[in-house]
Amino acid sequence: MADQEITLMKGNEAIAHAAIRCGCDGYFGYPITPQSEVLETLAEQKPWETTGMVVLQAESEVSSINMVYGGACTGKKVMTSSSSPGVSLMQEGISYMAGAELPALIVNVMRGGPGLGTIQPSQSDYFQACKGGGHGDYHLIVLAPASVQEMADFVDLAFTLAFRYRNPAMILADGAIGQMMEKVVLPPFKPRRTEEEIIKECPWATTGRIGGRKPNIITSLELRSEEMEVINLRIQAKYREIEAKEVRYEEFMLDDAEYAIVAFGSAARIAKKSIEIARSQGIKVGLLRPITLWPFPTKEVKSLASRVKGILSLEINAGQMVEDIRLAVEGAVPVLHFGRLGGIIPDPDEVVEVLKSSF
Amino acid sequence: MTREEIIEKGQLVYKKPTLLNDTPMHYCPGCSHGVVHKLVSEVIEEMGMTDKTIAISPVGCAVFAYKYIDVDWQEAAHGRAPALASATKRLWPDRLVFTYQGDGDLACIGTAETIHALNRAENITIIFINNAIYGMTGGQMAPTTLLGMKTATCPYGREVKLHGYPLKVTEIAATLDGTCYVTRQAVHTVAAINRAKKAIRKAFEYSMQGKGSNLVEIVSTCNSGWKMSPEKANKWMEENMFEFYHLGDLKDTGADK
Amino acid sequence: MTMTEEIIIAGFGGQGVLSMGKILAYAGLMEGKEVTWMPAYGPEQRGGTANVTVIVSDSPVSSPILSSYDTAIVLNQPSLEKFEPKVKPGGTLIYDGYGIPEPPTRKDIDVYRIDAMDAAAEMNLIKTFNMIVLGGLLKIHPVVGIESVLAALRKTLPERHHHLIPKNEEAIRKGMEIIKKL
Numbered sequence: 001m002a003d004q005e006i007t008l009m010k011g012n013e014a015i016a017h018a019a020i021r022c023g024c025d026g027y028f029g030y031p032i033t034p035q036s037e038v039l040e041t042l043a044e045q046k047p048w049e050t051t052g053m054v055v056l057q058a059e060s061e062v063s064s065i066n067m068v069y070g071g072a073c074t075g076k077k078v079m080t081s082s083s084s085p086g087v088s089l090m091q092e093g094i095s096y097m098a099g100a101e102l103p104a105l106i107v108n109v110m111r112g113g114p115g116l117g118t119i120q121p122s123q124s125d126y127f128q129a130c131k132g133g134g135h136g137d138y139h140l141i142v143l144a145p146a147s148v149q150e151m152a153d154f155v156d157l158a159f160t161l162a163f164r165y166r167n168p169a170m171i172l173a174d175g176a177i178g179q180m181m182e183k184v185v186l187p188p189f190k191p192r193r194t195e196e197e198i199i200k201e202c203p204w205a206t207t208g209r210i211g212g213r214k215p216n217i218i219t220s221l222e223l224r225s226e227e228m229e230v231i232n233l234r235i236q237a238k239y240r241e242i243e244a245k246e247v248r249y250e251e252f253m254l255d256d257a258e259y260a261i262v263a264f265g266s267a268a269r270i271a272k273k274s275i276e277i278a279r280s281q282g283i284k285v286g287l288l289r290p291i292t293l294w295p296f297p298t299k300e301v302k303s304l305a306s307r308v309k310g311i312l313s314l315e316i317n318a319g320q321m322v323e324d325i326r327l328a329v330e331g332a333v334p335v336l337h338f339g340r341l342g343g344i345i346p347d348p349d350e351v352v353e354v355l356k357s358s359f
Numbered sequence: 360m361t362r363e364e365i366i367e368k369g370q371l372v373y374k375k376p377t378l379l380n381d382t383p384m385h386y387c388p389g390c391s392h393g394v395v396h397k398l399v400s401e402v403i404e405e406m407g408m409t410d411k412t413i414a415i416s417p418v419g420c421a422v423f424a425y426k427y428i429d430v431d432w433q434e435a436a437h438g439r440a441p442a443l444a445s446a447t448k449r450l451w452p453d454r455l456v457f458t459y460q461g462d463g464d465l466a467c468i469g470t471a472e473t474i475h476a477l478n479r480a481e482n483i484t485i486i487f488i489n490n491a492i493y494g495m496t497g498g499q500m501a502p503t504t505l506l507g508m509k510t511a512t513c514p515y516g517r518e519v520k521l522h523g524y525p526l527k528v529t530e531i532a533a534t535l536d537g538t539c540y541v542t543r544q545a546v547h548t549v550a551a552i553n554r555a556k557k558a559i560r561k562a563f564e565y566s567m568q569g570k571g572s573n574l575v576e577i578v579s580t581c582n583s584g585w586k587m588s589p590e591k592a593n594k595w596m597e598e599n600m601f602e603f604y605h606l607g608d609l610k611d612t613g614a615d616k
Numbered sequence: 617m618t619m620t621e622e623i624i625i626a627g628f629g630g631q632g633v634l635s636m637g638k639i640l641a642y643a644g645l646m647e648g649k650e651v652t653w654m655p656a657y658g659p660e661q662r663g664g665t666a667n668v669t670v671i672v673s674d675s676p677v678s679s680p681i682l683s684s685y686d687t688a689i690v691l692n693q694p695s696l697e698k699f700e701p702k703v704k705p706g707g708t709l710i711y712d713g714y715g716i717p718e719p720p721t722r723k724d725i726d727v728y729r730i731d732a733m734d735a736a737a738e739m740n741l742i743k744t745f746n747m748i749v750l751g752g753l754l755k756i757h758p759v760v761g762i763e764s765v766l767a768a769l770r771k772t773l774p775e776r777h778h779h780l781i782p783k784n785e786e787a788i789r790k791g792m793e794i795i796k797k798l
Contacts, residue, residue: 008638008645008653026450034657054449059475063442066435066472070443073433074413076450096436119657180680181638181653183645195451206431206447208411208454217425219434266681273679347683 006185011151011177014184015081015107016041018155019053023192024105025076026054028067030086033119034175035109038081051192061086065093065106072102072168073218075198075205077159081107083175084125085116087133094168095134099220101235103162105155106140107171109178112343120343121175123265126320129172130294137232139239141169141246142293144264148182150291156187165242166204172293174316176266176345248291249300253279257286259359260304262325263314264290266345271314274351285355293321301328308333310359314351315339334359376400378409378429385423389589391579392421394546395459395488398556400428402563403455412455413447415440417469419461420494438469441476444483448566455567457484463493466502466528473528480537480571484562487529487574490581491600498584502526505603510584525603529576533609539571541610545578545601547593561613570616578604618674621759622682624699626667627691632746637668640750642768643760644672652680665694672759687757689749696720710752710795719798728756730795736787744787751791762788 009017016038019027029039039057047053054071058064064080071078082090087108097104108129112122129142141161143154151173158169199207206216222228250268253275254260263271268289278285288304290297301324305311310333313322319337326335338354340346365371378400386392403412412430416422418437425432435443440458448456465473465487476483492510493499499512503525507516517525533541540562544555555577562573578600580592587595623640627633637653644651654669669685671677687708688699693716703709705724713719714733732748754762765788769781 006645008642008651026446028446054446056445056449058442059471062439063472063475066439066442067446069435069439070415070433070446071450073443074447074450078446078450092436093439100434175657176654176681179655179657181641181651182677182680183651206413206433207451208413208431209429210410212410215425215429215431217432217434219425219432221422221434270679270681273682276678345681347681348679349683 004185004188006183008181009148009184010037010179010181011145011148011173012037012109012179013041014148014152014186015155015171016045017186018152019079020045020047020051021187021189022156022159023051023077023190024053024079024155024159025192026056026067026071026078027080028056028058028064028071028078029080030058030061030064030082032061032083032086034111034121034178035081035083035107037178038107053192061089062093065090068104068106069093069097069102072097072104073100073206075202075207077192079105079107081109083109083111084113084122087125087128091128091134094140095136095138096220097168098134098138098140098235099136100218101166102168102218103159103166104168105158105162105171106168107173110172110174112341118343119175121266121345122317122341122343123174123267123315124317124320124341125172126293126315126317129170130296130324138235139167139294141165141167141242141295142172143169144172144291144293145177146265146268146289148177148180148184151177152184152186156190161246165238167238167242172265174266243295246292247295247297247300249297250289250291252287252289254286254288254304254307257284257308259283259285259310259312259355260288260308261285261312261314261351262288262290262301262321264293264321267314267316270346270348270351273348274355277348278352278355281352283352283355290321296324296328298324298328301325302330305329305332310334310336312355312358313337314346316345317341376404378404380427380429382426384427386420387583389580389582389592390420391490391546391577392488394552395486395555395577395579396424396427398546398552398559399457399459399486402556402560403430406455406560406563408455408563411453413451415443415447415456415458417458417460417464419464421459421461421488422495424459438464438467439472440464441469441472441481441483441485445476445479445481448481448483452482455563457486457563457566459486460488461494462487462489462491462501462503466526470528474531474535477532477572477574478535478537480539482566482569482571484559484566484573484575486559487576488579489576489604490579490584491525492581492584494581494584498581503528505599527604529574529604529609532574537572538574538610539565539613539616540573540608542574542608543576543578543604543606545596545606547580547596565613568613570613576604578606620671620673620675621687621757622685623670623672623687623689623753623759624667624682624685624702625670625689626665626695626699629664629666631666631691632743633666633691634668636746636750637670638772639765639768640670640672640760642772643764646764646767646771647760649673649760650675650677652677654680665692667695687753689753690716691749692716693718708756710749710756712749727798728752728795729798730791732791732794735790735794739787739790741783741787744784747784747787748791748794751788752795754788755792755795
């Protein structure tokens with residue numbers, strides 16, 4: 001496939017193609033609906049014959065994430081993908097990677113829970129993705145794509161951020177974005193880094209003591225509390241830097257808006273349609289779409305509160321991001337939540353009705 | 360007389376491997392870990408793989424193995440070492456990749472990772488220390504605890520009705536098509552130590568030759584957990600452990616591949 | 617004037633609902649239009665209900681998920697019951713009479729019948745059933761040109777099936793012929 005060609009594919013397929021193209025070294029995954037096309041597409045594309053990328057179907061999500069952990073220890077660009085129940089199983093490994101400060105990419109194509117739940121789309125893993133998820137004080141860098149194009153673009157972005165900060169990054173998508181087909185221009189091919197480049201760029205990695213250097217040890221273990229606090233403080237300082245530098249968001253029709261919807265991922269797409277409908281009825285409403293869910297665009301939401309009379313948090317869950325909006329707004333304007341549960345996607349008309357009845 | 364003076368006079372009769380550093384080990388006196396660490400270090404050095412080795416340590420007594428052997432180490436979550444090793448070896452095929460795991464880590468919480476890594480014929484070696492007890496957490500029952508053996512969580516002795524049977528993971532591993540070399544060794548006598556070293560060397564060589572996965576079980580003592588003197592523990596091991604965990608090679612297809 | 621066509625195609629799994637939507641979306645893509653293809657996915661591979669929302673537009677598509685549609689194409693009774701009420705007033709509903717004993721009743725929309733299943737059986741080309749339906753749609757709403765559909769087929773069908781493209785074209789033209797307004 002030539003560079004820059006416009007093509008039509010599913011979000012899950014775009015993730016796989018983008019991974020091959022951005023020089024990913026290894027993918028380790030386990031089938032689960034609605035994300036299995038990622039592993040299927042990679043298996044069909046056979047990148048081990050072209051770029052040399054390793055693709056392996058693991059025996060479980062627990063194993064997948066620990067393969068990612070092992071690969072990340074060695075400085076390679078490694079990733080996994082799963083859907084909600086599988087991502088729950090991965091939390092242990094994600095916590096270890098955050099603790100050992102390792103770059104990696106985890107893709108969660110969310111489905112409705114709790115438990116085995118449903119295979120239909122949901123955004124109910126916001127808390128899990130943004131507030132830690134596993135044990136210990138940590139954050140992932142969380143990107144929320146709202147189109148197939150962003151599914152493709154965020155793979156490279158996530159790796160860039162993960163390596164910049166030596167922190168695991170997550171693409172938090174949902175079944176709708178994963179399963180839908182849209183136009184996409186795949187990113188250009190970037191060669192995988194050579195072993196020499198990795199050894200140079202990741203002097204911390206466990207690549208073997210090439211050149212007789214001192215041993216590198218990747219661990220999250222430190223039994224001396226005074227030392228463990230120092231490590232935690234260093235990680236927290238890194239998080240403050242990420243919060244200061246890496247917030248990403250999109251504004252849509254906010255210039256003259258009296259009300260704002262805050263929504264991410266596929267909910268933001270629905271919000272745009274609702275805004276078209278509402279504006280045709282004379283309701284001036286706009287959208288703020290967080291692209292990074294962590295770091296959350298706190299300042300931008302706070303400033304939004306000074307410009308509008310009310311904010312609606314539209315989420316495909318029971319109300320999770322709304323807590324971060326309320327923390328940002330500090331009571332300046334009413335902040336309401338609307339969402340549907342169990343794999344039901346709110347339709348644009350019902351969102352307009354909620355806008356009308358709420359404000 | 361200083362160490363250097365003794366060496367100068369040609370009286371050196373033993374030298375620890377260079378890879379084994381001077382950090383005092385946290386292992387209990389009489390524990391088998393120290394001997395196995397030494398053997399692993401010697402084999403890496405003798406194979407000239409010092410700069411190409413990536414090791415994975417477990418959760419358990421050997422969690423700090425990375426403090427003692429001067430190669431690159433990854434510290435895995437409990438039971439997951441074979442998953443880390445699988446990815447590491449696939450991503451760096453010319454490296455010597457091995458895990459070092461105890462019975463709780465390998466045969467209990469990490470059974471799935473162990474069996475599947477071995478059966479995928481990952482070109483790695485698993486060093487498996489089986490002392491039939493959880494050492495680090497204070498002597499609880501392991502999957503390999505013998506029937507009748509007393510631990511903190513089977514204080515009246517392991518019995519089938521309550522706890523089921525001890526697990527012979529190494530026998531299972533020998534039935535897997537992915538394994539190349541599966542052996543059970545011990546380090547309680549000089550002769551046994553020499554055999555164990557040969558076994559580790561063979562396993563490492565097979566994994567570098569791409570012949571599949573290799574499992575070296577070392578039946579070991581845990582004096583603290585067993586509440587015995589080192590000497591008595593060795594005797595008890597010979598009389599009880601070896602009865603159930605027979606020493607020797609269970610499988611060696613390296614020559615055929 | 618900008619054009620946006622919001623279409624739902626619904627029927628049984630195995631009727632080619634998803635692939636018909638895909639060909640339509642692909643043809644739109646080849647004409648430089650904005651397209652989305654959003655399936656209602658389920659655990660069933662065959663036999664269950666299947667539907668797909670396809671939007672073809674001159675401008676970027678906001679929501680790929682809709683509450684009402686310009687056009688509904690329904691190929692079984694449950695789909696008719698589900699989607700007839702969701703056609704916008706003045707919109708279009710197309711149905712295959714085969715397997716729909718209770719036809720649509722709304723008077724504020726344009727209703728078309730296409731006996732594609734019968735035609736496909738007559739032509740001995742059961743597998744082109746969905747292309748007959750697509751032909752019917754293109755007759756009344758030329759969302760995309762027939763040339764683009766054929767180009768999309770060339771693009772999406774594996775090479776070994778390219779010899780079937782003329783049959784597909786025949787089916788599309790058949791659909792254009794047999795669709796009738798009620």
